[in-house]
Amino acid sequence: MTAPLQRSPAKDPGSPPEISASVFPWDLADEGLEQVLDNLQGMAGANSVYMCNLSQSTRPFRGGEYPHNPVRKRYKCEDCRIYWSPDMKHYGKIKPLRTERDFLAKTDWVEEFTTAAHKRGMKAGVELFHAWIDPRRLEKEFPDSIQVNEFGKPVITHNDGHPAVCLNSPAFQEYALGLYSDLAANYDLDYIQTCLIPYVLRTKYLTQNLPPDPIDWALVAPEKGGCFCGHCMAAAKKSGFDLEEARKELLILAKQDKQPIRKPGILAAEYLRQQPVLKRWLDFRCESVNNLYRMTSTAAKSFKPDIDIRWNHYTRTHSYYSGIDLSSFTKHVDSIRANAFVEHSDDLKLVDDKVRYLENFEKAAGDRVHWVAALDIRGKDPSVLEKSAELSSFTGCDGYALSHYGGATFENLRAVKRGLQKSKWAAHFK
Numbered sequence: 001m002t003a004p005l006q007r008s009p010a011k012d013p014g015s016p017p018e019i020s021a022s023v024f025p026w027d028l029a030d031e032g033l034e035q036v037l038d039n040l041q042g043m044a045g046a047n048s049v050y051m052c053n054l055s056q057s058t059r060p061f062r063g064g065e066y067p068h069n070p071v072r073k074r075y076k077c078e079d080c081r082i083y084w085s086p087d088m089k090h091y092g093k094i095k096p097l098r099t100e101r102d103f104l105a106k107t108d109w110v111e112e113f114t115t116a117a118h119k120r121g122m123k124a125g126v127e128l129f130h131a132w133i134d135p136r137r138l139e140k141e142f143p144d145s146i147q148v149n150e151f152g153k154p155v156i157t158h159n160d161g162h163p164a165v166c167l168n169s170p171a172f173q174e175y176a177l178g179l180y181s182d183l184a185a186n187y188d189l190d191y192i193q194t195c196l197i198p199y200v201l202r203t204k205y206l207t208q209n210l211p212p213d214p215i216d217w218a219l220v221a222p223e224k225g226g227c228f229c230g231h232c233m234a235a236a237k238k239s240g241f242d243l244e245e246a247r248k249e250l251l252i253l254a255k256q257d258k259q260p261i262r263k264p265g266i267l268a269a270e271y272l273r274q275q276p277v278l279k280r281w282l283d284f285r286c287e288s289v290n291n292l293y294r295m296t297s298t299a300a301k302s303f304k305p306d307i308d309i310r311w312n313h314y315t316r317t318h319s320y321y322s323g324i325d326l327s328s329f330t331k332h333v334d335s336i337r338a339n340a341f342v343e344h345s346d347d348l349k350l351v352d353d354k355v356r357y358l359e360n361f362e363k364a365a366g367d368r369v370h371w372v373a374a375l376d377i378r379g380k381d382p383s384v385l386e387k388s389a390e391l392s393s394f395t396g397c398d399g400y401a402l403s404h405y406g407g408a409t410f411e412n413l414r415a416v417k418r419g420l421q422k423s424k425w426a427a428h429f430k
């Protein structure tokens with residue numbers, strides 16, 4: 001067990017930063033666990049590693065090939081599988097599915113990975129990815145747990161046209177508690193990080209660095225997003241919010257012509273003032289997210305009080321429209337990975353934008369949580385990465401999260417270290 005993370009405002013300016021890095025289980029199986037840790041520690045200066053579980057799609061994520069994997073050029077993973085040996089007593093109706101691929105299934109990767117990292121004095125974490133349950137399985141086995149929009153239709157999210165899970169579904173909540181309890185009770189993890197996507201309207205805004213004013217999101221949120229299901233009706237009622245009545249009012253808004261509203265250039269904040277029921281509904285979604293994280297954090301800490309509950313803050317702006325109200329949400333997590341990938345763009349000018357974003361993030365959340373800035377280590381130009389690894393350190397962050405090891409060239413790993421040697425933390429990377 002390594003020392004607990006230093007958290008603001010108690011953080012010591014002289015203490016080393018946390019340089020975390022993400023790996024996938026197949027990186028470890030293909031390249032060798034010790035070799036991967038050697039590379040991350042030696043080349044990039046990492047002192048913290050986390051392994052992704054419940055991942056989806058083909059990797060590397062943006063296409064191309066793995067640069068140093070000796071076994072494969074790319075990997076299509078099984079949807080939303082775990083790579084540890086689950087203790088089923090923690091689960092209810094929804095049980096986690098373990099990998100069935102031969103080269104992965106014989107090993108408890110969380111156990112091996114955590115033990116190996118701790119032997120080197122590195123922190124060890126697990127990430128639970130964007131969707132915690134395979135959306136096809138959700139449709140087939142748990143249709144009662146699907147998010148629905150104001151018309152009662154399933155909310156389609158980032159999962160290739162498949163629906164999103166409802167965060168107020170008791171079966172899903174039980175499953176979420178199971179994941180956190182199982183991991184905290186049975187593994188000596190320093191942190192559990194998650195990138196669960198709570199509410200999504202349109203995928204393209206997630207990946208753009210500078211999305212438009214959220215007026216577009218406010219106008220279509222109840223039509224494109226969830227949730228108005230029976231579980232949400234019941235949860236809202238408990239908090240004194242009549243969601244059924246709100247739905248009727250929002251349906252009237254849905255029939256309005258949106259163009260006259262957009263035309264004078266009205267801002268989202270003003271529109272929400274004019275439509276308090278919409279604001280109340282958006283607040284309710286944030287309360288639903290807060291409630292889920294309060295429950296999972298409490299469950300994990302009942303087994304391991306010092307475990308760090310970490311949120312991957314993947315939306316760069318307007319997170320309120322995806323259900324994250326930072327000011328109240330930070331009460332339910334211990335640390336945050338602030339995502340603002342620019343390094344893959346190979347555009348040095350974007351590093352300045354990123355630094356400004358991170359400085360603002362420090363103002364918004366830095367006093368309340370330990371936070372690390374995400375660096376995308378999969379770009380083609382190491383000089384951009386090196387500059388970002390240097391300059392991002394001066395923004396108030398407590399370290400970095402390097403994503404993802406398998407897709408990064410060794411030259412990029414070394415560029416991170418060179419940046420660190422010129423950073424605010426240079427004394428720790430001689």
Ligand SMILES: [Zn+2]
Pocket residue numbers: 146147148166167168169226227228229230231232233
């Ligand atoms: Zn719902």
